[in-house]
Amino acid sequence: MITNKPVSASFSEITQWSQINWQQCNKNTLRLQNRIVQATKEERWNKVKSLQHILTRSFSAKVLAVKRVTTNRGKCTAGIDGQLWQSSTSKFQAINDLRHRGYKPLPLKRIYIPKSDGGKRPLSIPTMKDRAMQAIHLMGLSPIGETIGDKHSYGFRVYRSTADAMSQIFKTLAGKHRAEWILEVDVKKCFDEIDHNWLLSSIPMERRILQKWLASGYIEKQMFCSTKWGTPQGGIISPTLANMTLDGIETVIEKQFGRKGDKKRKKSGVHMIRYADDFVITGKSKEILELQMLPLLKEFLAVRGLTISEKKTKITNVKQGFDFLSQTVRKFGTSIIIKPSKDSIGRLLRRIRELVQKNSSQSQKSLIDLLNPIIRGWAYYHSKVCARKTFEKVDHEIFQILWRWSKRRHPNKGLRWIKDQYFKTYGNQSWNFAVKEVNEGKTRIYELFKATTISIRRHRKIRAAANPFCREWTTYFAERLSTMKEVKEA
Numbered sequence: 001m002i003t004n005k006p007v008s009a010s011f012s013e014i015t016q017w018s019q020i021n022w023q024q025c026n027k028n029t030l031r032l033q034n035r036i037v038q039a040t041k042e043e044r045w046n047k048v049k050s051l052q053h054i055l056t057r058s059f060s061a062k063v064l065a066v067k068r069v070t071t072n073r074g075k076c077t078a079g080i081d082g083q084l085w086q087s088s089t090s091k092f093q094a095i096n097d098l099r100h101r102g103y104k105p106l107p108l109k110r111i112y113i114p115k116s117d118g119g120k121r122p123l124s125i126p127t128m129k130d131r132a133m134q135a136i137h138l139m140g141l142s143p144i145g146e147t148i149g150d151k152h153s154y155g156f157r158v159y160r161s162t163a164d165a166m167s168q169i170f171k172t173l174a175g176k177h178r179a180e181w182i183l184e185v186d187v188k189k190c191f192d193e194i195d196h197n198w199l200l201s202s203i204p205m206e207r208r209i210l211q212k213w214l215a216s217g218y219i220e221k222q223m224f225c226s227t228k229w230g231t232p233q234g235g236i237i238s239p240t241l242a243n244m245t246l247d248g249i250e251t252v253i254e255k256q257f258g259r260k261g262d263k264k265r266k267k268s269g270v271h272m273i274r275y276a277d278d279f280v281i282t283g284k285s286k287e288i289l290e291l292q293m294l295p296l297l298k299e300f301l302a303v304r305g306l307t308i309s310e311k312k313t314k315i316t317n318v319k320q321g322f323d324f325l326s327q328t329v330r331k332f333g334t335s336i337i338i339k340p341s342k343d344s345i346g347r348l349l350r351r352i353r354e355l356v357q358k359n360s361s362q363s364q365k366s367l368i369d370l371l372n373p374i375i376r377g378w379a380y381y382h383s384k385v386c387a388r389k390t391f392e393k394v395d396h397e398i399f400q401i402l403w404r405w406s407k408r409r410h411p412n413k414g415l416r417w418i419k420d421q422y423f424k425t426y427g428n429q430s431w432n433f434a435v436k437e438v439n440e441g442k443t444r445i446y447e448l449f450k451a452t453t454i455s456i457r458r459h460r461k462i463r464a465a466a467n468p469f470c471r472e473w474t475t476y477f478a479e480r481l482s483t484m485k486e487v488k489e490a
Contacts, residue, residue: 017088022067025060029139032058033469036143048204052140056206062098065135066091069128069236079127080109080219098132100209105130108218108232110225122192124218124232134213134237141205143469145240150250151464155276156239158468159477162325163384165275166338167461169329172271172282173318174336179269179282182322183289186312187246187301190277191238192230194245195305199231203244213237229305239276245304246277252300253281256292280324289315327385338385345390348378349397356405364422364435365446367405371398372449379451384459391451402433402448460484 014020032055039047055061069075070085078084085091108124115121126134146157154165173179196214200207213235217226231238249272258265269284270293281297283289298308316322321330326344330337355370362370375398379391406422407415424434424447434447460483466473 015092017092020063022063025063028058028060029055029064030469033139033143034471036140037147037467037470040144040147045204048144052137052205055140056136057100059095061136061139062095062132064139065098065132066094068135069131074125074131077125078109079125079130080106081127083128085128094129094132097129098136103133103209103212105133105212105216107216107224108234110218110220122233124234126235130213130216131236133209134235137205137209138237138240141203141237141240141244143467144204145244145247146467146469149244149247150272150274152250152272153243153247153274155274155278156243159466159480160462162275162381163459164462165273165325166327166329166385167459168273168464169280169324170336170338171461172273173329173331174334176334179271179284180318180331181283181286181289182316182318183281183283183293184312184314184316184322184324185279185281185297186309187277188307188309189230190246190306191233191242193305193307194230194242195303196229198304199241199245203241242277245306246274246279249274249279249297249300252296253293256296275325278325280322286315286317327382340382340385340387340390344378344382345394348374348394349401352398353401356401360405360408364433365437368433368435368446368448375449375451379449379454383454383456386456388452388456391454395450395452398448399431399433 032051036048036051036055039045039051066085070091075086076084085094106127106129108126111123111125112120113123142158149157152165152168154160154162154168199214200211203210214227214231217224218232219225231241253270253272254265257268257270260271267284268288269282270288271282273280273282281289281293283293294308301307318329318331318336321328323329323341323343326341328339328341330339351374352371355374356367359367359370375394379387379394382390402422406418410418410421413421419431422433422435423431424436424445426432426434426447432447434445437444437446460480462480463476466476468477
């Protein structure tokens, strides 16, 4: 009988990609990462450096790095060398090519992607080899970032999400005698403006390797452009570098206002919730945020070469409401209500209208295939907040868009004929945008996904101190993942 299980062989005996024991590689890497966490807690930085050296030269880390860059969303996007690792032979050869001696990264390939505000965001694409090298060093850097990072930072971190950030906002603001003022902070060009000298002196990883990545430059319109500051968006390690650059804001708050639970801290109500470079700081008065917190924040960022966008940074009362991570937070009495923001709803409906208009001649099945992932992803994102009425509104608007699409296709047909042609009734549900297809005697129904089919469930927030690379949290994460899986299946 043929099985897909990996061959159990020592690393010196492995000669093919199919022989790799993935479970053993993960186990070896996690063991070293756990030791890095323990050394970081004890502030034994020479030991940390030694363990990172062992990890980044290990066969297990190289294997997992190659697997990551050949299975993620960018696996089909080549760098300036045009190379992709798609075959088993090329993947295994790549493991042997990941050597540190003589390593020199190639310039990045610069492309631009559209932003929600109509502008364009620069994206820099490393080669497959450079991506894999970054993935290797990220394995040695992530345990440190998880150990010393801000407790209420939720972006670009393992097992943390936007839902955790929104849950923390709810927990911080709900109830009596809580902070009612919000400092909405926008860091100007965070990825592009970070001071290289600060990164090289402050990020605990091999300085020589990091310096090569920061100075690699990029190719735009067949011309080489040097990079004097910033960490390029598009690299595997860049989000973690940017995240660690902003870590320390909670320490600044503790020095000024005391630790959580202190009398001074309770009186000020100052707390921070951050997701990547988007964050809010709460306070019990506008003066605390404007006269005390804002100057401290500007000083903290200036050391790192960063500045605040004066235009987008503002202080808001929570009773007026504010938008964060595409959701609107507003206080009514002592209750905090979080809903999908108007901008988020508008972006979704605009995207659907554009897709429907561009695919006016496509079949109904093709249109359903295009729309379903968009609607499903948006609805699942907002399924942890008060979104039931919003889902109903979105479903109704999408129905109107598709009803107009159906009528335009058949201007000479009656409305009842159009309804019977494109909209079906299943059980108690009528007006379902669906189509039946019969293939080899089997009937299959393709139906448009409705946001209202998703249940609204309160998110169980991750514990602030939880560290996925620390052995003492292994049971917690196993139970958490099991519970989340059961909720999703339900």
